[in-house]
Amino acid sequence: MLKTAPAAAAALLALTACTGTGPGTDEEASPASGYAEGTPEGSGEPEAAEFPEQTPAEAVGTVSEERKEPEPIVLSGSGDKVVTLDSPLEEPGIAEVEHTGGANFAVWSVDDAGGQIDLHVNVIGSYEGTVAHGLHGRQDIAAFEVTADGPWEMRLLPFEGAREWSDPEAEGTGDDVLRLTEPSEGLESVSMTHSGSGNFAVWSHGGSFPDLLANEIGSYEGESLLPGGTELVVVEADGAWTLSRE
Numbered sequence: 001m002l003k004t005a006p007a008a009a010a011a012l013l014a015l016t017a018c019t020g021t022g023p024g025t026d027e028e029a030s031p032a033s034g035y036a037e038g039t040p041e042g043s044g045e046p047e048a049a050e051f052p053e054q055t056p057a058e059a060v061g062t063v064s065e066e067r068k069e070p071e072p073i074v075l076s077g078s079g080d081k082v083v084t085l086d087s088p089l090e091e092p093g094i095a096e097v098e099h100t101g102g103a104n105f106a107v108w109s110v111d112d113a114g115g116q117i118d119l120h121v122n123v124i125g126s127y128e129g130t131v132a133h134g135l136h137g138r139q140d141i142a143a144f145e146v147t148a149d150g151p152w153e154m155r156l157l158p159f160e161g162a163r164e165w166s167d168p169e170a171e172g173t174g175d176d177v178l179r180l181t182e183p184s185e186g187l188e189s190v191s192m193t194h195s196g197s198g199n200f201a202v203w204s205h206g207g208s209f210p211d212l213l214a215n216e217i218g219s220y221e222g223e224s225l226l227p228g229g230t231e232l233v234v235v236e237a238d239g240a241w242t243l244s245r246e
Contacts, residue, residue: 053147073156089141094133101150111139196239206231
C-alpha cells in the first residue's frame with residue numbers, strides 16, 4: 001500500500017535525523033597552521049631556547065598516520081644578495097645551506113632595523129651544512145645577507161626538520177644540527193671525535209642554559225657530560241666527526 005503524504009514526510013524526517021544530513025550539520029575544517037618561522041637571539045647572557053611542545057600522534061590521529069614533514073622556506077640566488085623574508089622568523093629553527101664557489105661565502109641574519117644578528121656561515125669556497133638560528137632569544141630575523149661568488153641555496157625549517165639522533169652514535173661531516181628523540185636525563189655523557197683543521201665546537205640546547213661541550217681547533221677526541229634536558233645538539237666542524245652517548 002502506498003504511504004500517505006504525511007506518513008512519507010514523517011519517514012523522510014526520521015531518515016534525515018539518522019543520517020545527520022539535515023541543515024546546519026556541515027562544518028568547515030580549520031586549516032592547520034604552518035611553520036611560523038624562528039625566534040632570533042638575545043644580547044647579554046644567552047637564554048635557553050623555548051622548543052615547541054610536540055603533540056603525541058594519538059592525540060591528533062591514529063598511530064598509523066604518517067607524520068607530515070614540515071614545508072621549508074627556500075631562498076636561493078647567485079653572488080651577493082640581501083633576501084627579505086615575507087614575514088619575520090619568530091621561532092628558532094635550522095637552515096640547510098649550500099654554496100658552490102671559490103671565494104668567501106658568508107651568511108648573516110638581519111633584523112628589521114637592518115642590524116646584523118648572527119654570522120651563521122663564514123668559509124672559503126664551496127659549502128654544505130646545516131646551522132641553527134634563533135637559539136639565544138634575540139631579535140626576529142627579517143632578512144639574510146649573503147656574500148658569495150657562486151650559486152647558493154638556503155632551506156629554512158623548524159627544529160622538527162633537524163636530523164634525529166636516536167641511535168647511541170651519530171656521525172657526520174661539517175656543520176650539523178641533531179634533534180634528540182627524547183630529552184637527555186640522569187647521568188649521561190657524550191664522547192666526541194673530530195678530524196679536521198678548523199674549529200670544532202659542540203653546543204647542547206634545551207636545558208636551563210646552552211652548554212659548550214667541546215671547543216677545539218683541529219683534530220679532537222674527548223668526553224663531556226650531556227646536560228639533563230638536552231633536546232638539540234649543534235655541531236660546528238670542517239671535517240668528519242662522531243658523537244656517542246654513554
